[in-house]
Amino acid sequence: MQSWPAAAFPDLAGDACASPLRLYDSSTQAAVEVAVVGPTARLYVCGITPYDATHLGHAATYLAFDTLVRVWRDRGLAVDYVQNVTDIDDPLLERATRDGQDWREVAARETALFREDMTALRVLPPTHFVGAVEAMEEITAFVVGLLDAGAAYRLAGPHGDDVYLAVGTAAHFGQVGGLDPRTMLALSAERGGDPDRPGKKDPLDALLWLAARPGEPSWPSPLGPGRPGWHVECAAIAVNRLGNAFDVQGGGSDLLFPHHEMSAAHAEVATGTWPFARAYVHAGMIGLDGEKMSKSRGNLVFVSRLRAAGVDPGALRLALLSSHYRTDREWTDAVLLAGQERLARWRAGVARERGPSGDALVSAVRAALADDLDTPRALRLVDAWCEASGQDTGAPAECAALVDRLLGIALSTDPFIGPS
Numbered sequence: 537m538q539s540w541p542a543a544a545f546p547d548l549a550g551d552a553c554a555s556p557l558r559l560y561d562s563s564t565q566a567a568v569e570v571a572v573v574g575p576t577a578r579l580y581v582c583g584i585t586p587y588d589a590t591h592l593g594h595a596a597t598y599l600a601f602d603t604l605v606r607v608w609r610d611r612g613l614a615v616d617y618v619q620n621v622t623d624i625d626d627p628l629l630e631r632a633t634r635d636g637q638d639w640r641e642v643a644a645r646e647t648a649l650f651r652e653d654m655t656a657l658r659v660l661p662p663t664h665f666v667g668a669v670e671a672m673e674e675i676t677a678f679v680v681g682l683l684d685a686g687a688a689y690r691l692a693g694p695h696g697d698d699v700y701l702a703v704g705t706a707a708h709f710g711q712v713g714g715l716d717p718r719t720m721l722a723l724s725a726e727r728g729g730d731p732d733r734p735g736k737k738d739p740l741d742a743l744l745w746l747a748a749r750p751g752e753p754s755w756p757s758p759l760g761p762g763r764p765g766w767h768v769e770c771a772a773i774a775v776n777r778l779g780n781a782f783d784v785q786g787g788g789s790d791l792l793f794p795h796h797e798m799s800a801a802h803a804e805v806a807t808g809t810w811p812f813a814r815a816y817v818h819a820g821m822i823g824l825d826g827e828k829m830s831k832s833r834g835n836l837v838f839v840s841r842l843r844a845a846g847v848d849p850g851a852l853r854l855a856l857l858s859s860h861y862r863t864d865r866e867w868t869d870a871v872l873l874a875g876q877e878r879l880a881r882w883r884a885g886v887a888r889e890r891g892p893s894g895d896a897l898v899s900a901v902r903a904a905l906a907d908d909l910d911t912p913r914a915l916r917l918v919d920a921w922c923e924a925s926g927q928d929t930g931a932p933a934e935c936a937a938l939v940d941r942l943l944g945i946a947l948s949t950d951p952f953i954g955p956s
């Protein structure tokens with residue numbers, strides 16, 4: 537799929553960050569040092585299901601991983617970044633039926649809106665932006681490989697044979713989420729699994745291929761016409777582009793189980809290697825009025841609506857980055873207002889002729905972000921720099937470049953250099 541245009545990534549003087557990059561890894565439940573081997577970091581982030589894009593929960597999650605991409609690039613690394621689009625799945629079909637629209641139109645329209653929102657928010661684009669539909673052949677080949685390896689089985693259904701992964705064939709199954717079987721069963725039932733389906737060898741076995749249902753889209757395959765399950769989509773797309781043991785698998789915390797557990801299990805069986813990813817990093821949930829913001833609940837605030845209402849995307853970024861990416865947090869008008877006020881203060885700060893040391897600010901912000909992407913601390917450091925006075929005439933430009941490069945916000949009000 538076509539990705540979106542990249543915002544500028546300005547140069548910044550000074551030494552590279554001396555602190556190792558540490559991220560909280562859900563599988564070990566600890567902050568771990570993420571030491572990239574070689575010149576390229578490899579990242580997979582679970583993308584949208586395009587039927588109601590882009591709400592602030594999506595935006596917060598992609599901003600968290602954008603911060604990671606920026607930190608890696610700041611360290612001189614290239615980033616091989618893969619993001620999928622689940623452009624065929626039950627909820628998308630249900631929405632299209634409800635609205636009397638073609639599911640392809642819904643997916644194309646919402647994906648286009650997502651691209652516009654990501655561009656406006658200056659989120660750096662993935663290297664590979666891959667739709668499930670365009671990856672259909674590789675996903676089917678992946679399922680066939682699992683069947684051939686004896687890790688999957690057919691289960692007769694009303695419309696033909698469906699195919700399931702036998703999770704017991706994955707030696708490390710359960711190690712991504714570290715959850716007990718009862719919790720796994722409960723979450724599986726809640727999040728799209730079918731633990732109660734009769735005939736499954738293990739209630740947690742994951743659907744790999746769904747035989748074509750009447751009136752639903754399907755694709756030809758050696759397994760018969762049908763469409764893939766959700767977890768295998770991300771396993772195939774990731775493994776085929778990043779290989780195994782890539783650096784970070786990311787997404788919101790709602791994906792830890794079953795999605796990331798299952799994708800890792802699929803990949804383990806398909807490649808015969810472990811781990812799938814070296815760290816599993818999860819962003820907290822954005823809520824509204826005490827509930828998780830979600831398409832199914834319908835309590836959504838859309839990036840596009842805020843943009844249309846004249847909200848500066850830089851203020852939106854500051855609002856979402858003002859709390860730590862791992863915390864579940866509420867979206868309120870006050871959070872947005874604080875982001876808008878902060879943006880104004882920062883713009884005034886870099887419009888000064890001089891300020892406190894720019895180099896000190898750069899190294900402090902780099903150290904904050906190296907510490908599990910501590911953006912609240914980074915924001916407070918820039919606040920403090922804007923509030924204090926000093927004699928460094930190069931500092932305002934240095935601060936603006938820092939904020940642009942690492943936090944993705946264009947502060948300059950010079951019409952020739954931004955904000956875009």
Ligand code: 5CA
Pocket residue numbers: 582583584585586592593594596597620621622770786787788789790791819820821822823828829830
């Ligand atoms: N297509 C799948 C992933 S393969 C999916 O979960 N799509 S989604 O549209 O539901 O979510 C897209 C991304 O936004 C996922 O990483 C998800 O974890 C994250 N997300 C969804 N809701 C929220 C929320 N309220 N707060 C933070 N992140 C969220």
Ligand code: ZN
Pocket residue numbers: 581582583620770795
């Ligand atoms: Zn995914």
